[in-house]
Amino acid sequence: MLAVHFGAGNIGRGFIGNLLYHSGYETCFVDVNDEIVRLLNEKKEYRVVLAEPAQEEVTIKNVRAINNASNPEQVMAAIAEADLVTTAIGPNILPLIAGLIADGLRKRVEQTDKPLNIIACENMIGGSSLLKEKIFEKLTADEKAQFEGRFGFPDSAVDRIVPNQVNEDKLMVKVEPFYEWVVEEPKIIGKKPPVKGITYVQELVPYIERKLFTVNTGHALAAYFGYYFGMETINQAMENQKIRDLVEGSLKESGEFLVGKYGFNEEEHNKYIQKIIGRFSNAYIVDEVTRVGRSPIRKLGPNDRLVSPARQYVEVTGKQPEYLLKGIAAALLYDFQGDGEAVQVQTVIKEQGVEAAIQKFTQFEPVSELFQGIMEQYKQLENK
Numbered sequence: 001m002l003a004v005h006f007g008a009g010n011i012g013r014g015f016i017g018n019l020l021y022h023s024g025y026e027t028c029f030v031d032v033n034d035e036i037v038r039l040l041n042e043k044k045e046y047r048v049v050l051a052e053p054a055q056e057e058v059t060i061k062n063v064r065a066i067n068n069a070s071n072p073e074q075v076m077a078a079i080a081e082a083d084l085v086t087t088a089i090g091p092n093i094l095p096l097i098a099g100l101i102a103d104g105l106r107k108r109v110e111q112t113d114k115p116l117n118i119i120a121c122e123n124m125i126g127g128s129s130l131l132k133e134k135i136f137e138k139l140t141a142d143e144k145a146q147f148e149g150r151f152g153f154p155d156s157a158v159d160r161i162v163p164n165q166v167n168e169d170k171l172m173v174k175v176e177p178f179y180e181w182v183v184e185e186p187k188i189i190g191k192k193p194p195v196k197g198i199t200y201v202q203e204l205v206p207y208i209e210r211k212l213f214t215v216n217t218g219h220a221l222a223a224y225f226g227y228y229f230g231m232e233t234i235n236q237a238m239e240n241q242k243i244r245d246l247v248e249g250s251l252k253e254s255g256e257f258l259v260g261k262y263g264f265n266e267e268e269h270n271k272y273i274q275k276i277i278g279r280f281s282n283a284y285i286v287d288e289v290t291r292v293g294r295s296p297i298r299k300l301g302p303n304d305r306l307v308s309p310a311r312q313y314v315e316v317t318g319k320q321p322e323y324l325l326k327g328i329a330a331a332l333l334y335d336f337q338g339d340g341e342a343v344q345v346q347t348v349i350k351e352q353g354v355e356a357a358i359q360k361f362t363q364f365e366p367v368s369e370l371f372q373g374i375m376e377q378y379k380q381l382e383n384k
């Protein structure tokens with residue numbers, strides 16, 4: 001079985017590639033990082049080390065790689081033969097690879113009528129659906145009709161903390177022991193991909209909202225407040241009681257709406273929160289606040305981990321959130337110069353004012369109580 005995986009980065013090598021290997025797939029990574037592509041082709045294997053006291057290590061074999069910037073034809077040929085296509089490249093990059101995947105699928109229909117599933121493993125609601133939309137924008141009406149029944153785009157939720165890697169061995173990846181990969185079954189076309197470790201579910205939205213609005217909401221508060229208080233890593237941030245309280249406060253709020261909206265068992269959900277807080281505090285992982293806080297414009301978006309739970313908290317409970325708004329305010333203050341989106345947010349604030357930035361990035365209107373609440377929290381943090 002052949003899997004073509006876009007993005008040979010932290011989650012690609014550390015999580016998806018790992019499960020694919022243990023399920024009997026040959027994995028062909030596709031990436032624009034020439035060094036990683038060259039090393040994967042040279043070594044044909046890499047190590048994954050668990051961030052835990054025993055530091056258990058596994059070797060992932062049966063891998064190769066293609067640079068899609070220099071060899072798009074080879075990527076198309078691989079897609080034409082693949083049994084599964086997956087991505088972990090970042091939500092903002094999905095539209096950029098849609099044309100190449102469309103070309104690969106065109107080549108495939110010339111060769112075979114075998115169905116294929118394409119699963120985006122990104123931190124967002126509806127990642128595979130977005131990829132499908134972007135691919136279908138490139139197709140003719142006839143191609144759309146032909147592709148519709150043959151290629152599946154099930155949405156998915158992936159969870160495993162994989163920090164930026166600073167190992168001498170450039171291919172090695174250190175990962176936390178925990179992992180979860182949930183895929184929506186009804187949108188699979190043909191047989192379910194036999195990946196050991198995927199949990200197939202009938203309805204994905206509760207799972208992705210629970211993951212994104214717990215793991216990633218709490219993570220974002222740890223990152224933005226960690227940065228605000230001058231800390232370098234998530235672990236350091238979690239050792240600070242003030243930040244821990246802020247993270248826990250935000251997760252109580254998002255938990256209240258998640259339990260109310262989906263009927264999750266409250267006790268189970270509290271255990272889920274505590275487990276996640278334990279994962280953030282893993283002393284065997286060095287995870288910089290600037291990785292977890294990366295791309296603040298994406299994270300301040302209306303459907304992402306800060307704004308969506310704040311809005312849904314009001315809808316479900318009728319109350320105003322406090323900690324989620326503090327998180328949004330801290331994200332607006334995130335001014336790390338090494339992050340293009342942080343620089344853009346700061347430019348809008350400087351040139352047009354914070355009100356304009358809130359409206360532009362969160363899409364809350366100035367008349368809303370949530371908008372006013374963010375303003376209040378922002379002023380408090382600004383005048384620390």
Ligand SMILES: NC(=O)c1ccc[n+]([C@@H]2O[C@H](COP(=O)([O-])OP(=O)(O)OC[C@H]3O[C@@H](n4cnc5c(N)ncnc54)[C@H](O)[C@@H]3O)[C@@H](O)[C@H]2O)c1
Binds near residue numbers: 031068
């Ligand atoms: N790291 C984690 O803890 C984690 C966990 C769950 C989900 N995710 C999600 O997985 C995705 C990837 O995150 P990551 O942490 O692995 O990032 P990463 O930066 O380590 O990896 C992304 C890879 O994509 C490659 N890439 C960028 N543009 C490309 C293009 N146009 N064509 C081909 N390859 C391209 C990069 O070279 C890089 O190797 C994101 O959506 C992230 O939210 C990450």
Ligand SMILES: O=P(O)(O)OC[C@@H](O)[C@@H](O)[C@H](O)[C@H](O)CO
Binds near residue numbers: 158161220292293294
């Ligand atoms: O990948 P992002 O930028 O959406 O979010 C940063 C982290 O919160 C994220 O990568 C987590 O480590 C991951 O989602 C854990 O499953």
